[in-house]
Amino acid sequence: MKNQNAQTKDLNQQMAGLGLNPKHESNANQTQTAQKSTYIPPHLRGQPPAAPVTHEIAMERTTSWGGNTQPREFKPKQQPDDLENRSSQLRPGNYQNQRDYRGPGYRQNDRGYSQQGRDNRDNRENFSRTTTWGGRRDDKFTKTTRNAMYGMWANGKHIYGEKNPHLEATLFGTPEEIESANTGINFQKYDDIPVEATGSDVPEPIVSFTEAGLDSLLAQNITLSGYSIPTPVQKWSITIGGASRDMMACAQTGSGKTGGFLFPILDLAFKQGPPKVREDEKQSRSSYGHGKAMPIALILSPTRELTSQIYEESRKFCYRSWVRPCVVYGGADIGSQISQVHRGCDLLVATPGRLVDMIERGIISLKYVNFLVLDEADRMLDMGFEPQIRKIVEGEDMPDSTTRQTLMFSATFPKDIQILARDFLKDYIFLSVGRVGSTSENITQKIEYVEEEDKHSVLLDILKSESAEGLTLIFVETKRMADILASFLYEQRFKSTSIHGDRTQRERERALESFRTARTPIMVATAVAARGLDIPNVTHVINYDLPSDIDDYVHRIGRTGRAGNVGIATSFFNRANRNIVRGLVDLLKEANQEVPGWLNIVVRETQGFGTSRGRGRGRGGYGGGHGSRDFRDSRGNSGSSNRNTSRSQGGGGSFNRSNNSHGYGGAPPIYEADNGSSWF
Numbered sequence: 181m182k183n184q185n186a187q188t189k190d191l192n193q194q195m196a197g198l199g200l201n202p203k204h205e206s207n208a209n210q211t212q213t214a215q216k217s218t219y220i221p222p223h224l225r226g227q228p229p230a231a232p233v234t235h236e237i238a239m240e241r242t243t244s245w246g247g248n249t250q251p252r253e254f255k256p257k258q259q260p261d262d263l264e265n266r267s268s269q270l271r272p273g274n275y276q277n278q279r280d281y282r283g284p285g286y287r288q289n290d291r292g293y294s295q296q297g298r299d300n301r302d303n304r305e306n307f308s309r310t311t312t313w314g315g316r317r318d319d320k321f322t323k324t325t326r327n328a329m330y331g332m333w334a335n336g337k338h339i340y341g342e343k344n345p346h347l348e349a350t351l352f353g354t355p356e357e358i359e360s361a362n363t364g365i366n367f368q369k370y371d372d373i374p375v376e377a378t379g380s381d382v383p384e385p386i387v388s389f390t391e392a393g394l395d396s397l398l399a400q401n402i403t404l405s406g407y408s409i410p411t412p413v414q415k416w417s418i419t420i421g422g423a424s425r426d427m428m429a430c431a432q433t434g435s436g437k438t439g440g441f442l443f444p445i446l447d448l449a450f451k452q453g454p455p456k457v458r459e460d461e462k463q464s465r466s467s468y469g470h471g472k473a474m475p476i477a478l479i480l481s482p483t484r485e486l487t488s489q490i491y492e493e494s495r496k497f498c499y500r501s502w503v504r505p506c507v508v509y510g511g512a513d514i515g516s517q518i519s520q521v522h523r524g525c526d527l528l529v530a531t532p533g534r535l536v537d538m539i540e541r542g543i544i545s546l547k548y549v550n551f552l553v554l555d556e557a558d559r560m561l562d563m564g565f566e567p568q569i570r571k572i573v574e575g576e577d578m579p580d581s582t583t584r585q586t587l588m589f590s591a592t593f594p595k596d597i598q599i600l601a602r603d604f605l606k607d608y609i610f611l612s613v614g615r616v617g618s619t620s621e622n623i624t625q626k627i628e629y630v631e632e633e634d635k636h637s638v639l640l641d642i643l644k645s646e647s648a649e650g651l652t653l654i655f656v657e658t659k660r661m662a663d664i665l666a667s668f669l670y671e672q673r674f675k676s677t678s679i680h681g682d683r684t685q686r687e688r689e690r691a692l693e694s695f696r697t698a699r700t701p702i703m704v705a706t707a708v709a710a711r712g713l714d715i716p717n718v719t720h721v722i723n724y725d726l727p728s729d730i731d732d733y734v735h736r737i738g739r740t741g742r743a744g745n746v747g748i749a750t751s752f753f754n755r756a757n758r759n760i761v762r763g764l765v766d767l768l769k770e771a772n773q774e775v776p777g778w779l780n781i782v783v784r785e786t787q788g789f790g791t792s793r794g795r796g797r798g799r800g801g802y803g804g805g806h807g808s809r810d811f812r813d814s815r816g817n818s819g820s821s822n823r824n825t826s827r828s829q830g831g832g833g834s835f836n837r838s839n840n841s842h843g844y845g846g847a848p849p850i851y852e853a854d855n856g857s858s859w860f
């Protein structure tokens with residue numbers, strides 16, 4: 181997020197080259213050609229281009245996933261000597277197939293590292309001027325060897341890649357951009373957040389990054405990202421994860437959970453290197469081709485956009501290391517994803533569907549997965565994803581839970597999901613930062629009573645009163661409604677876009693990008709944008725339609741007020757939403773928000789209707805307050821020892837809350853309900 185502007189600029193330049201911006205679109209001919217041939221999926225943007233088809237790469241392509249795209253005559257004639265020399269323990273990053281062919285000019289530098297990559301550089305540059313991968317070329321990158329940029333693990337040591345200022349600026353942004361992105365973040369506020377870790381032998385949290393004893397390259401990359409203080413979830417997860425313990429971590433939206441799982445995994449990976457058995461297997465098979473990719477870490481997340489975002493974050497922290505991050509998700513060209521996987525895949529970020537596809541095609545093996553992360557774990561284990569997760573985790577070749585380390589993260593962990601999650605964990609620590617499923621006090625929550633037929637006009641009132649600064653994200657329940665509302669706003673001359681599951685992946689990416697860059701400062705979205713997306717400067721979330729599950733509400737409003745910043749969430753409430761009213765009022769109270777008087781009346785009148793958390797998820801043992809959130813405690817499980825840390829209930833927050841400041845909505849009209857008793 182910190183290098184948002186740099187990324188945006190970079191992306192805009194690429195987009196301009198692709199004919200995706202309006203200026204370019206004015207030239208119809210160019211646009212047509214460019215759009216047809218040069219689409220670059222987001223996870224490949226800002227990356228160095230794939231190595232041009234040198235002899236070595238041609239070799240890879242004739243022996244991999246059955247998609248033989250290169251004529252055999254490109255295959256280099258191998259010297260018998262070369263095959264023998266493959267047993268070399270030198271491992272330049274993951275670019276192993278270049279190394280395997282040692283043609284004329286091969287020599288080693290004083291670290292025992294092949295110089296051939298450097299020798300081939302000139303050839304590559306020449307080649308890249310005539311050839312592209314998907315039509316893209318970046319001269320700055322072609323001037324840097326890929327091998328030099330990436331680190332490697334050699335002779336039991338982590339050898340860092342060379343610094344690359346251009347890549348650094350792309351990944352992290354300029355120092356000014358990083359500083360401005362951090363302005364306004366008040367991490368001291370986090371000290372008041374109640375934290376609780378339950379389970380056996382819970383390690384102490386760290387206090388600072390420096391004290392954590394992190395691998396020095398990881399520490400450097402964290403500094404480059406502009407992170408100076410760990411967030412509470414990071415303070416705990418670094419030691420819990422670092423002690424190789426399984427963890428179920430529940431922390432408020434926007435509180436740094438991505439770093440919470442990346443830091444301990446990368447710290448261990450950077451210090452320990454790749455598993456020797458995997459390296460031996462890679463070497464032994466390299467004589468007949470590179471076969472399946474064998475990541476050591478797998479991060480699963482529910483949406484394409486979130487998956488892409490986690491991958492971008494992992495690129496920062498893996499910079500110059502031996503760990504090659506990689507991403508696969510649906511809707512994007514599978515061919516280029518397969519090529520990326522074959523270029524190196526140590527840490528894989530994936531959506532479940534595309535991963536299953538890749539496994540079935542024989543592209544990826546999970547047999548060396550030491551670290552498994554389920555981000556948005558409650559979503560991943562609910563009815564929609566559970567079968568795929570079980571297939572990936574239990575039905576393939578992944579090590580079982582006693583052998584691997586499993587980390588689960590979310591802002592919400594309903595009891596039924598916690599129970600299900602036990603199947604994937606061993607002796608885990610339950611970490612809760614803030615109240616389970618609670619919302620951040622940085623978000624001012626307003627609930628307005630608005631009948632269906634009034635929603636359009638109330639929305640217009642709000643948008644007209646909005647300041648020019650900041651982005652507004654509007655949630656609706658259906659894809660159709662997203663289109664209708666976006667068209668309506670467009671007709672009303674509001675620059676808006678929409679994102680939902682019926683749009684193509686390319687349309688989704690374009691919508692997200694034009695929202696991020698404020699070309700369209702309003703975006704209408706379905707639940708597809710509800711979880712995990714980290715878009716800076718979203719100052720207002722509007723629930724045009726409230727969700728039927730209170731946990732979804734928590735994630736949606738969490739798109740604002742992130743990383744210590746403040747934001748506003750306005751929700752339109754009417755009788756269609758009465759099933760979540762109790763959960764909603766609980767949440768408002770927990771986050772020290774004002775509860776409109778009329779909402780309390782609705783709660784009383786809906787006693788016995790639905791459940792407090794909505795959609796059949798009772799709070800069960802949670803209702804008793806902070807101490808009963810790990811479901812094992814609510815069962816009275818004596819096997820776990822509790823550690824309560826800061827238990828402050830937090831102050832009132834510094835943000836000035838005023839209800840109904842827009843002058844719309846307000847208390848519901850009193851009218852007879854169906855049962856004749858009152859308005860609900």
Ligand SMILES: Nc1ncnc2c1ncn2[C@@H]1O[C@H](COP(=O)(O)OP(=O)(O)OP(=O)(O)O)[C@@H](O)[C@H]1O
Nearest residue numbers: 181407409410411433434435436437438712714743
């Ligand atoms: N230690 C830190 N210092 C400064 N900024 C941080 C730190 N950790 C994370 N951030 C920033 O905070 C923002 C939110 O982080 P992240 O997306 O990981 O939150 P999250 O808890 O996963 O949110 P969600 O529940 O919505 O998925 C990001 O922009 C990230 O760069």
